[in-house]
Amino acid sequence: MKDTGSESIxxxxxxxxxxxLRHLERIRSGSAKTISSRELGEALGLTDAQVRKDLAYxxxxxxxxxxxxIEDLVGQLRRILGTDRVWNVALIGLGNLGRALxxxxxxxxxxxxxxxxxxxxxxxxxxxxxxxxxxxVQHIRDLARTVVAKRIRLAILAVPxxxxxxxxxxxxxxxxxxILNFAPVSLAxxxxxxxxxxxxxxxxxQLAFRLxxxxxxx
Amino acid sequence: MKDTGSESIxxxxxxxxxxxLRHLERIRSGSAKTISSRELGEALGLTDAQVRKDLAYxxxxxxxxxxxxIEDLVGQLRRILGTDRVWNVALIGLGNLGRALxxxxxxxxxxxxxxxxxxxxxxxxxxxxxxxxxxxVQHIRDLARTVVAKRIRLAILAVPxxxxxxxxxxxxxxxxxxILNFAPVSLAxxxxxxxxxxxxxxxxxQLAFRLxxxxxxx
DNA sequence: TAGTGTGAATGGATTCACAGCC
DNA sequence: GGCTGTGAATCCATTCACACTA
Numbered sequence: 163m164k165d166t167g168s169e170s171i172x173x174x175x176x177x178x179x180x181x182x183l184r185h186l187e188r189i190r191s192g193s194a195k196t197i198s199s200r201e202l203g204e205a206l207g208l209t210d211a212q213v214r215k216d217l218a219y220x221x222x223x224x225x226x227x228x229x230x231x232i233e234d235l236v237g238q239l240r241r242i243l244g245t246d247r248v249w250n251v252a253l254i255g256l257g258n259l260g261r262a263l264x265x266x267x268x269x270x271x272x273x274x275x276x277x278x279x280x281x282x283x284x285x286x287x288x289x290x291x292x293x294x295x296x297x298x299v300q301h302i303r304d305l306a307r308t309v310v311a312k313r314i315r316l317a318i319l320a321v322p323x324x325x326x327x328x329x330x331x332x333x334x335x336x337x338x339x340x341i342l343n344f345a346p347v348s349l350a351x352x353x354x355x356x357x358x359x360x361x362x363x364x365x366x367x368q369l370a371f372r373l374x375x376x377x378x379x380x
Numbered sequence: 381m382k383d384t385g386s387e388s389i390x391x392x393x394x395x396x397x398x399x400x401l402r403h404l405e406r407i408r409s410g411s412a413k414t415i416s417s418r419e420l421g422e423a424l425g426l427t428d429a430q431v432r433k434d435l436a437y438x439x440x441x442x443x444x445x446x447x448x449x450i451e452d453l454v455g456q457l458r459r460i461l462g463t464d465r466v467w468n469v470a471l472i473g474l475g476n477l478g479r480a481l482x483x484x485x486x487x488x489x490x491x492x493x494x495x496x497x498x499x500x501x502x503x504x505x506x507x508x509x510x511x512x513x514x515x516x517v518q519h520i521r522d523l524a525r526t527v528v529a530k531r532i533r534l535a536i537l538a539v540p541x542x543x544x545x546x547x548x549x550x551x552x553x554x555x556x557x558x559i560l561n562f563a564p565v566s567l568a569x570x571x572x573x574x575x576x577x578x579x580x581x582x583x584x585x586q587l588a589f590r591l592x593x594x595x596x597x598x
Numbered sequence: 599t600a601g602t603g604t605g606a607a608t609g610g611a612t613t614c615a616c617a618g619c620c
Numbered sequence: 621g622g623c624t625g626t627g628a629a630t631c632c633a634t635t636c637a638c639a640c641t642a
Contacts, residue, residue: 227620262480337597340587369558379555
């Protein structure tokens with residue numbers, strides 16, 4: 163009934179796009195200039211048809227008989243995924259995980275720049291993190307102000323579970339449009355905000371479930 | 381053609397089971413003794429039918445007209461997911477992320493006990509981590525020996541991307557059956573091993589993709 | 599009345615298979 | 621011969637709708 167205009171791209175396809183890009187960036191320094199859908203799929207455990215279908219949602223990037231130009235495809239995927247620009251990101255919560263995330267180099271490589279860090283602990287406020295010399299820890303009460311001032315559209319939440327919903331609401335109220343949540347709770351966010359949760363313990367739990375089927379090897 | 385015997389449970393259903401359990405554990409101290417599929421679904425942004433269907437794959441846990449007994453369902457879900465026991469886990473790689481994971485309390489709450497930690501850096505070997513006083517950092521060369529000796533079936537990989545595949549292979553050769561991988565690469569593992577990857581930068585990338593559709597709020 | 603469990607219907611995503619191009 | 625792009629067919633997951641139970 164309602165057509166949003168986008169050509170109905172499957173969510174799983176977008177996830178795989180990130181994996182394609184990641185693999186291509188890894189092999190781009192190699193000798194091969196092109197890659198076939200079969201090769202790309204094999205590297206990620208997918209079928210060739212899957213790879214072609216995924217890419218075809220976004221355009222015609224390949225050459226029949228040849229494959230895909232690696233450099234070209236990297237550029238296309240970056241453009242599609244939005245990593246051809248710099249995104250300002252806020253990091254909220256400076257416990258063990260938060261500090262590890264602050265130090266993580268992988269974000270900046272993809273254009274995600276942490277331009278503000280927040281915590282509720284007054285004793286941390288005003289200091290600088292070793293890995294982000296140029297910015298000082300701010301109190302969460304400054305969140306809204308800073309989000310607007312620094313044009314922050316993405317936030318990483320690494321706060322305790324009890325605070326997560328409240329902080330998430332402050333983020334969205336301030337104009338944040340995407341939240342990556344590491345607290346082990348489901349967040350309720352407005353429909354125009356995207357939320358994605360990573361629950362470290364749940365990840366292990368899923369693995370444990372699979373193991374229940376098969377016996378130990380020792 | 382081949383029937384593995386398992387009643388074909390959708391993978392997404394198992395993921396949601398973890399979320400059901402997480403929510404129930406959070407509210408179990410409250411006054412309500414029961415919860416309906418509608419209430420549970422609402423808390424997680426799912427339909428009531430979805431919740432009922434998911435639970436029904438594993439048994440008949442609810443009472444018509446009443447709902448589900450919270451305590452009972454917690455027990456059932458723990459049993460189904462395998463968190464009603466203790467799992468020995470190895471943590472490999474002690475960079476920023478690895479150390480944060482070592483300190484993470486959430487694992488033990490679900491029965492995942494880190495019983496060995498490894499790194500390739502000789503200068504770290506022999507020391508103890510602040511949060512895991514009782515165990516000493518071992519060199520990766522001791523991986524196989526220790527995995528067998530300590531009956532380790534799950535491993536958390538927090539090593540650099542370049543080493544990830546090699547370490548993963550060492551893990552599976554030693555008998556590890558499940559790997560939670562934080563390195564930004566796709567791992568190839570034997571078919572009887574379960575691998576699950578969390579790429580922090582990819583998570584943000586997915587959020588960025590959604591944001592490309594809508595304009596900034598400022 | 600409130601709420602589960604479940605077959606049937608629907609909706610999505612993956613795979614197939616092939617026309618067309620290099 | 622090798623490989624892409626894509627409709628058609630298949631497979632899988634979600635939603636619907638209702639018989640049934642407390």
